[in-house]
Amino acid sequence: MDDPGGTIRVLLVDDDPDLATMTATFLEREDDRFDTETAIGAAAALDRLDDGIDCVVADYEMPDMTGIELLEAVREEHPDLPFVLYTGKGSEEIASDAISAGVTDYLQKERGTGQYAVLANRIENAVEAYRSEKLLNRRTRRLERLISNLPGMVYRCRNAPDWPMETVEGEVAAMTGYAADALESGDVQWGEDVIHPADREETWARVQDSLDERGRFELSYRIRTRDGETRWMWERGRGVYDDGELTHLEGFITDVTERERRESRLQETSARLEALFEQSPDMINLHDADGTISEPNARLCEKTGYDREELIGTKVWEIDCSIDSASAAEIWDRMEPGDSRRLESEYERADGSTFPVEVHIRRIDAADETLFAVISRDISERRERERELERVQREYEELINGMNDTVWVISREGEFVAVNDAAVEQIGYDREELLGMRPHDIDAGIDPEEITALIEGMPEDDVQVFETVHETKSGEEIPVEISSTLISYQGETAILSVGRDITERKERERRLERFASIVSHDLRNPLNVAQGRLELAAEDCDSEQLEHVADAHERMNALIDSLLGLAQQGEVATETEPVALETAAERAWSSVATDEATLRTAVTGAVVADPSRLAQLFENLFRNAVEHAGPGVTVTVGDLDDGFYVADDGVGIREAERDSVFETGYTTGDGTGFGLAIVEQVADAHGWSVSVAESENGGARFEFTGVETA
Structure with a gap:
């Protein structure tokens, strides 16, 4: 429909039927113009798009395809249809991908029912803008066609x-x-x-x-x-x-x-060329096909020690002692009009001394004769620098071969011109094979044109750091962190890249990503459904028990927020301070449903920790003990020489399973399987080591070492 105030047909796409139904119910409460339909999964949504849908609202993480993949499929047939990505799994990368794919709006699922008012407002704005734009386009299309081709x-x-x-x-x-x-x-x-x-x-x-x-x-x-x-x-x-x-x-x-401007530049060019010829720091002369100099500039006279009148009429081989008339004629005969040649030669001064020069010859035929323009430059200092560079290069190669990280020197043309022993060992090619290869030969993610652009655009002394993947000769992929800067190598600007193997770090990041996925998707959706159902139940009955349920929901939301924050912060505990272990343990115990269980604290002093992260660690361990050892379990928190332990007198953990208990998803009952994974994440975030053993009473004992005391 094109009526901006008419019914708005919304298609809700989610892999959770309860959440989809709940969202539809609250949207229609927010605005009676909404006619809301649900589709479970992306495939079902695509079958419904031709039914007059005004807006698609889709989750991101679904089993058959992601929300962005669904967006791309919708855009192929409906390029302007409003599409809102409404997801519990949010990140800058997902938001960037959604914007690139043409999403109309992006909204992250929040706790509570207040989010539905925001979602309803976003849908209404998107649909009204879409309908208004269609009306405006029809009115202005004819006028745009008339003036679209006017270059003024x-x-x-x-x-x-x-x-x-x-x-x-x-x-x-x-x-x-x-x-x-x-x-x-x-x-x-x-x-x-x-x-x-x-x-x-x-x-x-x-x-x-x-x-x-x-x-x-x-x-x-x-x-x-x-x-x-x-x-x-x-x-x-x-x-x-x-x-x-x-x-x-x-x-x-x-x-x-x-x-x-072009006409003005043409007028200026003639005057500049005349001034350039005489004021150039290079030696310039014009000579004919017989080698007779007709126009020498002031710099040529100065460098050779001849007067202008002496040089006019002189043959070029009288000052260029590296050639004779026959070899000069052979060079000129092979040159077509407009051709140029570069060579190194040696000029002789009027006093008989010589100096090395770089010579550029260009054939510029005039109307009635063949002429050659010769531009020469004294390269005495460059020759000396080259000798010094050769010495420096030898010392440089000795230095980089002693490094453990891989070292690559990349030329302006984008080729490896030097590599160290560590690079040869890591990639598996011989040094001779690597020299002459290009970065994209071992790194498919690098565009060959990026190397030239990097050399041209990187400021001196700047260091650029990025992550990529190197492929060895055997096909193995190794994630590396590259630090690149510009250097002068053999007299030319080149890129020095130092690579560090980050395989272990990437594995930690993948674990954090899996953990965040579980928390954001598998927990947030059911909790949102529970909160919505609770609000509906409160409308039908009045019970003080509902208030306790709401408090539990708030606690669960707070835990999810904290856990997501931990996953996003990686290995860093954000705000550390001295925390009394006994106090932290007792507060955590009061936050867990412990029934008839008993807590014993045998700890003294304080540790340097993030208080909220430490509370999560204790709560998960206490909950794990009560769930697996029974309601009458006794849990003890005690001191170690460089840390603390948490032990119970329950059934314990079999030795064969102790290496697996910290894995995400591991469980022996009906739990989520990430309680102990969170414990390990918290320990890692503080730089602690955690291990599991048998307690004195045969139960489980979790030991934390490497703990900084306060």
Whole structure:
């Protein structure tokens, strides 16, 4: 439907039927215009899109395809249909991918029912904008077709010195910086505010003279844009007459700044070339096909010690002692008009001494003769630098071969020109095989053009760090962290890249990602359903028990938020401070349903820890003991030399299973399987080590070592 105030048909897509139904119920409560339908899974949603749906609201993580994959499928057939990604699993990467795929809006699932009002408002805004845009597009499409191909602006103005505009269309803002309505309203006058002050009188006079002669005009003049930039305009127009009296002008104006600049540059080039020839720091001469010098510049005279008159008429091999007439003629004969050659040679001065030069020869045939332009440069200092660079290179190669990290030197052309022993050992190719290979030969994620762009764009002394994957000769993939900077290698700018194997770190990151996925998706959705059901139940009955249920929901939400925060922070405990172990344990015990269980504390002093993370650790261990050892279990928290332990007198953990209990998803009962995984995450975040053993009474004993005391 195109009626902005009509019924809004919403298709809710989720893999959780209860959550989808709950969301539909609350959306229709928020706005009676909503006609909400649910689809369980992306495949079912795609079958419903041709039924007049106004907006799709989809979860991200679903079994058959993700919300972004569903978005891409919808965009193929319905490129403008409003699509809201409504997900419990949020991250910058997912948001970026959603925006790239063309999502209309992105909303992360929150706790409580207040989120549905926000979602309803987002849907309403998206649909109304979509419908309004369709109406506007129909009204403006014809006009856009008429002016879309104009490389400038058309106008109608009164024939007065200020040239007040009545109508302007086209690329007005792009050319002048002023909006069209500013000109049409008179806030900006073309003749007074836009035309360059130095051109106003002449422009007016030329237009009036042309109108008097033939009723039409054509001219170029300068303007000043709103930003103060001077640009050139070309204008063609005609007069509009009323009862024989000239009243208005109509015409077309286009930007010819680049054309004017090209013409100006051509005029300047000739003068610059003449000055460059004489003032150049390089030696320059012109000679004919016989090798006779006709035009030497001042630098050539200075470097060789000859006067200008002495060099004119001299043969080139009289100052270039590395060639003779035959070898020079052979070079020139092979050159076509416009060809150039580069070579290194040696010039002889008037006093008989010599110096090395780099010579560039170019054939520039004139109308009646063949000429050669020779530009030469003294490379004595460069030769000395090259010898020094060779020495430095030998020392450099000795240095990098002693490093444990891989070292790569990449040339401007994008080839490996040096690698160290660690790189050879890690990748598996011989050094001779690696030299000449390119980064994308061992790293499929690198675009060959990126190397040149990196060299051209990286500031000196800047270090760029990124992560990638190297593939060995045997096909093994190794994640690495690369640190790159610019260096001078053998006299050329190159990239020095140092790679560090981050396999262990990536494995830790993957564990954190799996953990966050469980918390955000598998816990948040059922909890949202429970909160919604509780609110509906409260409308039907009044019981103090419901208040306790709501408190439990809030506690669960707080735990989920904390756990997600831990997963996102990786290995860092955010805010550490001295925490008394006995107090922390007793507070955690009071937060857990312990029934007839007993807590014994045999700890003294304090540890440096994040209080909320430490509370999570104790709560999970206490809950684990009560659930697996029975309601009458006794749990003891005691001191170790460099940490503490938590032990119970229950059935214990079999030795064969002790290495598995910390794995995400591991459980021997009806639990979620991530309680002890959270314990390990908290320990890792503080830099502690955790292990499981048998307690004195045959139960489980969890030991935490490497703990900093306060």
